[in-house]
Amino acid sequence: MREMLNRISDGHFKPGDKLPSIRSLSEDFSCSLNTIVKAYNEMEKEHKIYSVPKSGYYLLGSRQTESSASEEIIDFSSAGPDRWNMPYRDYQHCMNQAIELYKEEMFQYSEPLGLQSLRYQLAQQLQDLQVFTSSKRICVVSGSQQALDLLVSLPFPNGKEEICVEQPTHFSFIDSITSRSLKAVGIEISQYGIDLNYLEKVFKERSIKFFYTVSRFQNPTGYSYTNEEKKKIVKLAQKYDVYIIEDDYMGDLDTKGKADPMFAYDPSGRVIYTKSFSKVLLPGLRLGMAVLPEELLRDFSRAKFAADVHTPVLTQGALEIYLSSGMYHAHIQKLRRQYKKKGTILKQTYLDHLPSNASFTGGDSGFYSMIKLPSGMKAKQLVEHLKKKNVLVQDATNMYLPEYKKENRIRLSVSQVEDRKIPIGVKKIGEGIRDLQR
Structure with a gap:
């Protein structure tokens, strides 16, 4: 295996190249076929290469060498x-198993809100993040951005129209607002968080439909609210009849054991909780979820159906297996x-x-x-x-x-x-x- 790694480091192979066959390497190195198989298996476990059935092994990618660091x-x-x-390897197993488990479901349209079995598993998983909810309130989406994009257009029970949003925030949410010419009020977020007195003024004087916030590891500032700040924001939302969309896309990475999401301070539906698996799994899967109040479920389901009918069954099934197996x-x-x-x-x-x-x-x-x-x-x-x-x-x-x-x-x-x-x-x-x- 060391010789193969040296060849990769030397640039002998490039990402995507097919690697020599097991038999040819066995002849080159004068060793048994089992030795080469074992070496390839080790490299595959380390995600340096990947195998294609009946085709062979391919180079996944290689870092540049230390000598070229400058x-x-x-x-x-x-x-x-x-x-x-x-x-990659673990999720490949889950995908293969999902193909077998959900082969019948792939020949028909699924529920717009997602596979019930996955929604149940997500409800169990969310408990580790202090989000306690029924699977009936969970909607599986094609990345959390889809949920956000649908929510900006939906009418909310408070009958209000303006959106309050942290400034700055990520490109895609800015696009969702500006592409629809929606009314939005910004509130600056810095290394010290946001001005809660100004937030109250906005809630009190403007017709705020919801406040969009990334409560942990905000994009782009990286700021995380304290529990006390989260409680105060939720209280303001309750006082002035404002909804909160809490984007907790990286809550899983929080190492503070006592850090709670805003949802924990008002699980009734005032706080809409969204989460993505793009940053912690594979972005190409495009999987996310939203916990919605019951009064929004019907309208959201219709909007989701109009957008894409349903999130692909195969990726949903693989995520369910990945979660339930303990791999996640x-x-x-x-x-x-x-x-x-x-x-x-x-x-x-x-x-x-x-x-x-x-x-x-x-x-x-x-x-x-x-x-x-x-x-x-x-x-x-x-x-x-x-x-x-x-x-x-x-x-x-x-x-x-x-x-x-x-x-x-x-x-x-x-x-x-x-x-x-x-x-x-x-x-x-x-x-x-x-x-x-x-």
Whole structure:
């Protein structure tokens, strides 16, 4: 196996290339077929290669070698899960089993709200996140963004029309609002959270249908509300008849055992809870869920049916098997340790390398954080400057509603960045900021 890894490192094979057959390697290395099979199996377990039945083995991907580290691109702009720690093999088993288990269901249309067996399993799983609800209130969606996009258009029981949203927030939700020309009120979120007095003023004086919030590891700031802040926000929503859409897309990664979602403080339906599996499993699965109040279930189901009839049965079935088998729990425990370590490294390197007139938010999960650049510096200028240094960062300008736009913020994610590269990349960011100030 060592010789094969050396060949991969040397660039002899490229991602997607078919690897030599078991028999040819056996002849090359003068060893038994079983030895080669064992080596390939070990490489497959480590997700370096994958097998295609009746075809052979293929290279999944390879990191660049240490010797070329100085030429490597350090990508802080990509925010997907770390592909090297995704459960490809485990999930493949679940997909194969789902094909057998749900082969009849694949020949007919399913329930718009999702497979009942998966919804039951999700209700059990949510209890670990302090979300206690009936499976009847759970809707399976094609990624949590689908749920959010449907909810912005639905009439709510309070009869109100405006949306209150954190500023900044992720691109897709901004698009859902602006593409429909909906009325929206922004509230700034910083390293200190939001101004709760201003939030009350907005709730009191405006016709707010719902407040959209990412309660943990907010995108792009990385901010997480304290339990006390969550309680106060829920009380304000109750007082002024405002719904809350709580996007807890990465709640699984929270290492604080006593951290509760807002849903825990009002499970009656005032808080609509959404969750995605994109950041902790495989984004290509496009699976998410929403816990809805009973009074919205009928309208949401009709809107879901109009959008895509139902979420694919096969991916739903595979997720159910993955959850019920205990694989998900083991996977999450590993990810928590991994991203916690990345976040710790990131925050320390911020302190070590950013100039004093730049500030940062978040970083706890290793997924998202944001840097506020010195006054007068444009994010797009720094983005272009850093590209020349092989460092990629995200200009956060388009993560604001047009009337709240700020142009001196960049977003970083270290989810796909090797630990050893984080200090190197942040040091270059700090140097880049200083370069543009001269």
